[in-house]
Amino acid sequence: MDLYEHQAKELFKRHGIPVPPGAVASTPAQARAIAAELGTPVVIKAQVRTGGRGRAGGIRAAAGPATAEREAARVLGMDIKGHLARRVLVEAATVPFEEYYAAFLVDRAAGGFLAMVSGQGGMEIEELAARDPGAVVRLPVDPLTGLDAGAARLLAAQAGLPGQAAGVLERLWRVLVEEDALLVEVNPLVCTTDQRVVALDGKVTLDDNAAFRHERDLAEPPGGDTGGDTGGDTGGAAGLEERARAKGLNYVKLDGSVGVIGNGAGLVMSTLDVVAGAGAAPANFLDIGGGASARVMADGLEIVLADPGVRSVLVNVFGGITSCDAVADGIVTALELLGERGHARPIVVRLDGTNAEAGRRVLDEARHPAVRQVSTMDAAAATAAGLATAAGV
Numbered sequence: 001m002d003l004y005e006h007q008a009k010e011l012f013k014r015h016g017i018p019v020p021p022g023a024v025a026s027t028p029a030q031a032r033a034i035a036a037e038l039g040t041p042v043v044i045k046a047q048v049r050t051g052g053r054g055r056a057g058g059i060r061a062a063a064g065p066a067t068a069e070r071e072a073a074r075v076l077g078m079d080i081k082g083h084l085a086r087r088v089l090v091e092a093a094t095v096p097f098e099e100y101y102a103a104f105l106v107d108r109a110a111g112g113f114l115a116m117v118s119g120q121g122g123m124e125i126e127e128l129a130a131r132d133p134g135a136v137v138r139l140p141v142d143p144l145t146g147l148d149a150g151a152a153r154l155l156a157a158q159a160g161l162p163g164q165a166a167g168v169l170e171r172l173w174r175v176l177v178e179e180d181a182l183l184v185e186v187n188p189l190v191c192t193t194d195q196r197v198v199a200l201d202g203k204v205t206l207d208d209n210a211a212f213r214h215e216r217d218l219a220e221p222p223g224g225d226t227g228g229d230t231g232g233d234t235g236g237a238a239g240l241e242e243r244a245r246a247k248g249l250n251y252v253k254l255d256g257s258v259g260v261i262g263n264g265a266g267l268v269m270s271t272l273d274v275v276a277g278a279g280a281a282p283a284n285f286l287d288i289g290g291g292a293s294a295r296v297m298a299d300g301l302e303i304v305l306a307d308p309g310v311r312s313v314l315v316n317v318f319g320g321i322t323s324c325d326a327v328a329d330g331i332v333t334a335l336e337l338l339g340e341r342g343h344a345r346p347i348v349v350r351l352d353g354t355n356a357e358a359g360r361r362v363l364d365e366a367r368h369p370a371v372r373q374v375s376t377m378d379a380a381a382a383t384a385a386g387l388a389t390a391a392g393v
Contacts, residue, residue: 001206002049006089008202011179015171018198022091031072034090036065041093044071046078046085051124056080061093081255082283082309094198096190100161101125102169103185104141104176113141113176117169119160121188147173165189165197180210208245240284240303247299249286256281257388259304259313261297263288263322271316274377280385283309288322297330302338305345311391312346314384316377319353327351328362335368346387347371350380 003011009019021038024047025031035042046058053059058080062068068090078085099121107114118136120128129136137159141147147155152170156163168189176184183205190200244251250265258280262268268287275282284307288300304313317327331349335342347370351359363371374380 001208001211003202003204003206004047004049004087005045005202006047006087008204009199011175011204012171012199012202015175015178017168017171017175018196019202020092020094020198020200022089024087025072025090026076026087028069028073028076031088031090032065032069035062035068038090038092042068043091043093044068044075045089045091046075046080047087047089048080048083048085050081050083053080058085079308082253082307094190094200095193096188096200097193097195098162098191099188100159100165100190101128101136101187102165102172102189103183103187104147104173105183105185107140110140112143115139115141115147115155115169115173117155117159117161121190123187125187141173146177162191162195162197164195165191168197168199175204179204180207180213181205182207240306244286244300244303247296247303249288249296249300249303251284251286251300251303253284253307254282255309256283257309257311257392258384259283259307259310260285261288261300261304261313261315261317262286263317263319263327267316267318271314271377271381274381275314275385278378278382278385280388283307283311288317288327294326294329294333297327298334298337301331301334301347305334305338305341310345311388312348312384314380315347315349316380317349317351317353319351319356319359322353323355324351324353324359325355325362326359328359331371332362332366332368335366335370342368343370345370345391346384348380348384348387349373350375350377 006024012019023034025034042062044060044062046053058075058078060071060075062071072088075085075088101118101121103116105114116136116138120135139155147170149170152166155169156166172184181204185203186199186201188200191197241251258275260271260282262271265287268285272282272285284304286300286304288296317324349371360373363373374383
């Protein structure tokens with residue numbers, strides 16, 4: 001589970017990592033009140049589970065309460081890569097003297113942990129690594145020994161961070177381990193003009209499989225959406241991931257225009273590659289798993305179509321345990337439930353395997369105007385990609 005910035009910073013505070021004072025607002029009036037209580041210039045930050053907020057205009061400075069109210073009104077409701085900003089973090093403005101980058105993550109390829117630290121922060125780490133690979137220090141961390149004070153001091157020194165940053169690095173490591181996180185990232189981690197090291201941002205991904213070991217209070221404050229999601233940016237992003245999780249489905253939001261539904265991780269991954277090869281980028285993908293029923297298929301299609309970034313949908317199913325006629329029934333059921341919303345975007349369906357002919361007959365008899373059947377995966381991906389491109393013109 002990806003946390004919002006304000007949730008990540010709550011975890012940071014519990015582990016003794018300095019963060020700027022602030023609070024979450026869901027209305028411009030609340031933002032004004034928080035700014036007045038802080039009594040300093042503030043920064044209004046959209047709370048969405050995606051990067052690129054600054055470039056999208058989702059982070060704005062405000063000199064005082066009146067400006068904070070005005071800037072919050074601009075940010076609230078903003079769509080950032082398909083994520084709707086329903087809340088903002090109103091935070092005391094911090095003047096950085098230097099900016100750094102720090103992250104700890106699970107390195108699946110190496111079967112361990114990896115620390116990534118740089119003396120240059122405030123930009124996308126991918127851009128920095130491409131431009132200057134030597135600027136990012138990578139240090140494998142042994143799961144048995146971890147990152148102690150001595151290793152943290154060495155890591156800070158190698159990356160060109162001041163000595164006082166070592167303690168923060170050690171605490172960030174503790175967040176990863178003690179909170180069962182897959183990723184803990186701060187960009188930027190800053191040294192202020194009075195020589196304090198402060199986490200100006202925070203990105204944390206928790207391992208859902210370890211949730212039973214924790215009693216976390218990550219509830220959203222009042223005033224958010226009422227769509228039944230626990231997250232704040234529903235509609236095509238993290239809120240959809242939570243809805244999918246509640247239904248036992250695996251859904252991941254991406255940044256393209258073709259929604260992808262398949263059964264089984266291998267088929268879904270192959271479908272993403274074929275869509276990309278056809279000249280389009282996937283908007284999301286959803287794995288309905290083996291043995292999917294009509295209800296599961298209907299739930300999956302409803303979630304994928306709720307993503308505003310989707311211009312076309314590709315349903316690619318190879319029936320094994322999953323019966324293709326049940327998948328077809330689910331598509332028809334979902335479109336009946338969606339009504340007019342089901343007509344808005346074309347749905348390309350490729351069925352093969354168990355009861356494929358019966359499934360095709362179900363769709364033929366339904367004669368839904370949004371559905372197009374294609375017999376091969378490559379042709380189906382090309383059709384979906386072409387429809388998505390045409391819809392974006």
